Amino acid sequence: MTDLTLKGLETGRAQVRGGVRMVPLLRRRPVEGLRLHPRLTGGDIAVVGSQRRPRYIGYVPHAYVATWGGEAASAAYGTWLSEVERGAPSGAEAERAAREEAAGAPPRIKLFGLRRQVQRTDRTRLRFLPLHLAMEGYLSLHFGGPDIAWKEWSRTTLRRGLSPREEDSYLGVQVRGLAEALRTFEIVRGQCGVALYVGDELASVVVTPHPEDYRALHPTLVLDMFGEAIYRNATFVAESPHLHAPLRTRGVSDLAGLRAALEEQRASWRDFHDETMLAPLTDADYTLTPVYRMGEFRLDRFLPSFDPARTNHIGEAIVREDGEPGYLKTFVLSNAQTKRGHLLSKLAAAGWHLDATAASLATDRRGLITRMRSAGMEHLLRQDILDRFWAGNPNP
Structure with missing residues (x-):
């Protein structure tokens, strides 16, 4: 068991719109040697594994590509994923599907295959599916079932374990107010991540290695997965209050004193946010599972202790050897x-x-x-x- 650290990141001024609060996470300097790029899949559902015996089936709106080493100095960019869409419909089939939908037929679901969730596509390039690593870790928790054939368990449980196992999640576009908040919130200088709150419950923490990476990935938050509690909070919570520390003005008589008072206020806000609002994430213990080694970086997924008395987060991270996270994304579990x-x-x-x-x-x-x-x-x-x-x- 280990804790989760946000080393190298500082808390910025919160922005609030309706029930959504976004707290920028800033870096004084980017994480050297690592970049993160968005890669749109162009499909609705991905089958991980062979088409005959799929290992994992789920909604995959987008994928990430992590690059490290010499190539990581390039700027972030977006690409369309087309080479993995095996059996993509021909032009005639696509036209026929369009005509059927125009005539009132239900829309077709685009299906594409991936050999694995984490796939090395080049010497210094890794493609992985955001949050699906974390969710797969949760779904596979003790998936094999009983090791001893106790008489109380059903034959199906003893033979197949917990299969099939399903969990529900909601798209960001279904979280009320999130799309509007992402459209209107300002991306501040040096921002490499965000702590996202809905109804003042921590919905997700997203961290990228470089400010340009965050700018490219900021709109994709509406394609991420969110838990039931977040969807419910967005539906029933009207508006989050504006939280701020009072500005000490007594004894201030010049600009230097005003700057000092302003910095004192900012420090007070950072302490409150990091010690109170982020506590459900950073004060918990986690079990880390290494997934892939990337030079001096390591791709991990983590599971909490499943304490029913507190909020529990699952997630994934790319961590440097010194412990600084280059990438982080979390998902809050429902009760x-x-x-x-x-x-x-x-x-x-x-x-x-x-x-x-x-x-x-x-x-x-x-x-x-x-x-x-x-x-x-x-x-x-x-x-x-x-x-x-x-x-x-x-x-x-």
């Missing part, structure tokens, strides 16, 4: 997703034995089954166990 992660961790730690797991949670077997039912995991148990539970058997 239900946190409960599922917590129960799975407890079950795995107890060897998937129901009574031992119940004891670790300070409850009994019936209480554990109640929690599993609340978390949407009751289908993992045998039907006769569930029938006795519904019948009120104290020890189903």
Whole structure:
């Protein structure tokens, strides 16, 4: 377990529009030797793995390309991804699909294949899918299921583990007010990232290595994934208050004193933001999983401790050897997703034995089954166990 650091980043002045608050993250100097480029997929759904036996299927609005070494000094740019669209429709098929849609037929979903989520496309170039690394890490949490064939588990669970496992998320365009906020908010000098709040709940932290990279990637936030709590907050929270520290003016008689008072106010805001508003992210412990080595950088994904009493974030990062993040993107889990992660961790730690797991949670077997039912995991148990539970058997 380790913590998450935002080393090398400073907090800027917050901007608020409606229920959306965006706090710029600034660098005094860019991360040398690393650049991040947007790469639009041109498709709606990606199948990762072979087309016959897909390993992962999900909505993939865009991909990132990370370059390092000598080529990383080039400017950020955007490209269209076309070479991976195997079996792309011919001109005649595309025209026919357009005619069908014009006649009222439902729109077709564009499908393209990727051999893996992280793919090296050149000697110093890596293509990966933003947040899908993090979500895959969460979905694969103890995915194999019980290691011992305890009689309480269903045959399907013992044979296939947790497959299929699904989780819901929302696109940024579905988060009320986010698109308008991204359109109107000012990108400040030196900005390499943003801490995004919706209804003053931390929705995501995005960090890039260079200010030009952030300018190129800023509009793609509406294509990112956000959790259920963020969607709900955007729907029901009217407006976030403007937070600011009072400016000390007593004793100020010249410009130098005014500059000092202004810097004192900015420092007070930075301390409040970093120690209070960012605490759900930076004060937690995480399990890091290295995914790819990129010279002096490493691509990681991380999972939280799944503490039900706090907000939990999953995410991914490109970290330099000294610990400074060149890239970071996080996703906040809903209460239900946190409960599922917590129960799975407890079950795995107890060897998937129901009574031992119940004891670790300070409850009994019936209480554990109640929690599993609340978390949407009751289908993992045998039907006769569930029938006795519904019948009120104290020890189903």
